[in-house]
Amino acid sequence: MKKALLLVYSLFILFPCLAIGEQEISIGHKGMTFIEFTNDLNEKYQIKIFFDKTWIENIRLKKSYSNENITDILTDIFAGTQLRFIAKDNLIVLTKYENIKQEFSLQEKVANTTKEVEYVEENKDISNLQEQEYKIHEIGTALGKKKVKLFGEVSHFESSQPLKGVEIYLLNLTKGVTSDKNGYFELDLPPGFYTLHFKFMGLKSSSRKINLRGDGRIDIQLISETQTINEIRVLAKDDKVKRTSMGLEYIQAKDIESLPSALGEPDIIKSTTMLPGVESAGEGSIGFNVRGGSADQNLILIDNAPIYYPAHFFGFFSAFNNDMIQDASLYKSSIPVQFGGRISSTYDIHSNNQIDNKINGKVGISPITTKAFLNVPLLKNKLSIMNSFRFTYSDWIVDKIDSKELVDSKANFYDLHGKINYKPNPNNQFELSYYNSKDEFQLHSDTIYNFNNFVSSLNWRHRFSEKLKMNNSGYFTSFSYDMSATEIANNAFKLTHRVNEGGFKAFLNYEKDLYTNIDMGTELKYYNISPGDMKPYSESSVVSKNNLPEESGLESALFVGIKHEFIGSITAEAGIRYSLYGNMGKREELTYLDGITSRYNILDTLSTSAGLNNIYHGPEYRISINYALNPSTSIKASYNRTRQYIHLLSNTTSISPTDTWKLSDKYLKPQIGDQVSLGFYKNIFNSTMEFSAETYYKKVQNAKDYKDGAQLFLNKYAENEVLNAEGKNYGLELFLRKNKGRFNAMVSYTYSRSYLKSKDKTGEFAVSDGDWYKAPYDKPHNIKAFFSFKLSRRFIFSTNLVYHTGRPATYPIAKYRLQGIPIIYYSERNEYRLPNYFRTDISLLVEGNLKKNKAYHTSWTFGLYNLTARNNAYSVYFRSEDSFVVGYKLSIFGNAIPTISYNIEF
Incomplete structure (x- = not known):
């Protein structure tokens, strides 16, 4: 089953199709088995679901669905179970795994809970961290919005402390923000490809290439200029020019x-x-x-x-x-x-x-x-x-x-x-x-x-x-x-x-x-x-x-x-x-x-x-x-x-x-x-x-x-x-x-x-x-x-x-x-x-x-x-x-x- 899942993950990258989150679906009836449901879904809407049969043997639909989003339908069906699912384009994968980290755009739904899959840098291997600058990170699920929200947190690689005052900006758009005291930042941008730059005094500047498709999160870690000692400054970086508060x-x-x-x-x-x-x-x-x-x-x-x-x-x-x-x-x-x-x-x-x-x-x-x-x-x-x-x-x-x-x-x-x-x-x-x-x-x-x-x-x-x-x-x-x-x-x-x-x-x-x-x-x-x-x-x-x-x-x-x-x-x-x-x-x-x-x-x-x-x-x-x-x-x-x-x-x-x-x-x-x-x-x-x-x-x-x-x-x-x-x-x-x-x-x-x-x-x-x-x-x-x-x-x-x-x-x-x-x-x-x-x-x-x-x-x-x-x-x-x-x-x-x-x- 794991090999099959890996194959599907590869398909996510090689064969992008229309976003299923935009479709409204009418399907099912009370008592329908999940196998029958998936067959209908594939035949009528060309949406394929991959799963282990032992997971869904006892699952039956409790009602019919009319003009509803597939992600909402699945969330309702799996309510009260341990099943989760990953949906991208016209492919859906069921999983029981607690945390699946992806570098591509996915949306994960649990019963009664929806959240964007987060790209979080937690690996303490510096070489792995440096590799992230050369990858394209897919963020969010395309839903046809004119503007989407990109958010996340910036922390220090060695100490894991949140960083206040990190400059996050886009060179081409001359647009940017700074992180707050908890390292949190957010940007409202049209969907598209961007290179996001991160700059903080005393730490090595970094960047991330992203394909922003929908609302999503990206957490970043910055490393010191030298791995042996941090630069000591008189006071914290604090731009008095930009902030509104006086004194x-x-x-x-x-x-x-x-x-x-x-x-x-x-x-x-x-x-x-x-x-x-x-x-x-x-x-x-x-x-x-x-x-x-x-x-x-x-x-x-x-x-x-x-x-x-x-x-x-x-x-x-x-x-x-x-x-x-x-x-x-x-x-x-x-x-x-x-x-x-x-x-x-x-x-x-x-x-x-x-x-x-x-x-x-x-x-x-x-x-x-x-x-x-x-x-x-x-x-x-x-x-x-x-x-x-x-x-x-x-x-x-x-x-x-x-x-x-x-x-x-x-x-x-x-x-x-x-x-x-x-x-x-x-x-x-x-x-x-x-x-x-x-x-x-x-x-x-x-x-x-x-x-x-x-x-x-x-x-x-x-x-x-x-x-x-x-x-x-x-x-x-x-x-x-x-x-x-x-x-x-x-x-x-x-x-x-x-x-x-x-x-x-x-x-x-x-x-x-x-x-x-x-x-x-x-x-x-x-x-x-x-x-x-x-x-x-x-x-x-x-x-x-x-x-x-x-x-x-x-x-x-x-x-x-x-x-x-x-x-x-x-x-x-x-x-x-x-x-x-x-x-x-x-x-x-x-x-x-x-x-x-x-x-x-x-x-x-x-x-x-x-x-x-x-x-x-x-x-x-x-x-x-x-x-x-x-x-x-x-x-x-x-x-x-x-x-x-x-x-x-x-x-x-x-x-x-x-x-x-x-x-x-x-x-x-x-x-x-x-x-x-x-x-x-x-x-x-x-x-x-x-x-x-x-x-x-x-x-x-x-x-x-x-x-x-x-x-x-x-x-x-x-x-x-x-x-x-x-x-x-x-x-x-x-x-x-x-x-x-x-x-x-x-x-x-x-x-x-x-x-x-x-x-x-x-x-x-x-x-x-x-x-x-x-x-x-x-x-x-x-x-x-x-x-x-x-x-x-x-x-x-x-x-x-x-x-x-x-x-x-x-x-x-x-x-x-x-x-x-x-x-x-x-x-x-x-x-x-x-x-x-x-x-x-x-x-x-x-x-x-x-x-x-x-x-x-x-x-x-x-x-x-x-x-x-x-x-x-x-x-x-x-x-x-x-x-x-x-x-x-x-x-x-x-x-x-x-x-x-x-x-x-x-």
Whole structure:
């Protein structure tokens, strides 16, 4: 029988006839045997069916068929059986084989399911892969359509990772597309013969000759230029000229491995501070400020779940092991409608979702941390599980930090990050992500700090058709910390704080055609916060118990957006997100005289209802337009409005694990941001370099600041200390990047201003008499440069330079005595500045030997952080000493910090 099938397959190639899919057939009657059916089919319509008689002995027709397609008739006849069939022209072959791969056009039908036979390159033999360039691949079944859809996925040959940004084009038609983040692409073309070209930086260009007859799929694998080592680039290939979105920075995890870091480990979070418009909140701090916004105005997502404190070891380490990360997208403006909840930016991080066919892993060892990553396939091409684990032995590094406050201190952490990927079929993929971490440190006292992160998400991606796709996600995230002091029994205490968030998002993407793309969906979030619980640690402790009541809130949103490419050179995106928020459950609220929230104006205490109260809602608009002057030049404009219902109460400029999160309520209004942006983008020198200039203006309603001497610690009524201020930010970002060749570079300059204004001109909430004053994160000038030199195939030298204006500060400017009591007089808020910041880092990446066949690959990374040993000021503070006011400058790193790490990859 197999020989007969092979003979028929040969006939498919040698004797093409009319497509049977175009014929309408009337045949059969109830009870007719399959043999009789095939004889009639051959006699009346000259359609031949080849089969093994043992397969069809018990098959009889259940009805007659009138004016129906033969493929639909056969699908109905074989319903409930294991039989499949392959149909081409006037020949049909029955089969029970699960997967028959063809290089010619076939259509395979199973009971109640139709799909185009896919041409998929899975053979790991390079010679076989190269042969595909010389064959003619028949795609689809001819059905008389004027236009058909060609689609597929592009992946990396060696790693099987999907490739984003691959150029797929036809030379003769000057038509092409680029693959998305999952490597997916599609083209609408008339049937015919084509040569399809695939091009991606760092990989060998390839082509496929195709005879496109109907809708069909072709999956392609690209190989590296050299089989021994991949080219390392500064950032992922990302054409800013063509895309509509503004303020979007795309990063791949592998692209930051050569970036010098403080303690020798690649950091997907801190890499953002090398981008224009993004500033570090402080040396070693995990917080960052985007376009003049505060650190809590950034939404950080890992696999669609938010994380509240993405750091370890005072912010020196990212929460995530870089080996688990696939890519990340930072949206500074033109934030997509599916994202909401923060007014400055959304940082969307994705862990690896590729299902490998063999076990692979990586181990890294440094003087501070050890990390391990392992990816294990459980079902070939269907199910895999990956996990990474890190822990530190870092107490010795604390001793090297030049600070009296850190004498006799200690710090350690561990984290576990894992993911299960399951792809039962091409139309469905499930991803279960989980992350857990714990940090403990003690700072020159008997007080011990612990904080914990737990983040989990379940994502389901489903493809209804090539046009309609769905992505559903559910998540739960929890961040908590506790402080305890036990050595002195009378003062022993324990303080805890916790914030939980759970949510669900349903997201649909409909690609109407090559020119129109529609997004729509809904989102629901539930917040629960325990602001603080202070307890005496022992019976002999005199510490008073103070338990702040829990807060709960519900946030929901509906969103829809459309992207359309107009005839000519204009592409536009427009969308609206409508969000609604309210507090949940009974709660106590104060009433104030004349509505002024001051501890001196309290009138009464009232209780709210048990349902939803303090409701806020409103639209969030997202609009962006791209006008292409030519293929290498474009101008863009955008406007977006965002709303934020959760806030961080902190007296510091950076995020601390002991800060308090607070929900919007009657007096703490939601923050609302409106941003307008304009940009110019240019690819130069044959697209080997890119230049961009973006300017923006952002207005913020209900920005959060604090009155002088604000007491936030365990404050039940925080509105007595918080200002609902106005904010305005504006700036200019210039960016130049070279991302091809042995020498790569990235240089940016940002001019950014950030101001706040209190609504009160007099009284305890008045700041600068109600005029605009500099926000704590106002840093006008910022220069960043990164250079990477590929000295050889094994040695890569990198260096970066960072310079920015010092952040604003309030200094004492006079001292006088009133009735014999010394009084210090301070300047207006944030009138002065810390010294300007400057730092240079270097690193050298040394790859192991380049033998092709070996069990594992090794590499060394040597680095020097703060090469010039500059004492950059983290903060400045003042003390009264012997009738004098003495100022002190605190520097986190006052010396050059050497780093070294050793990695084994298998």
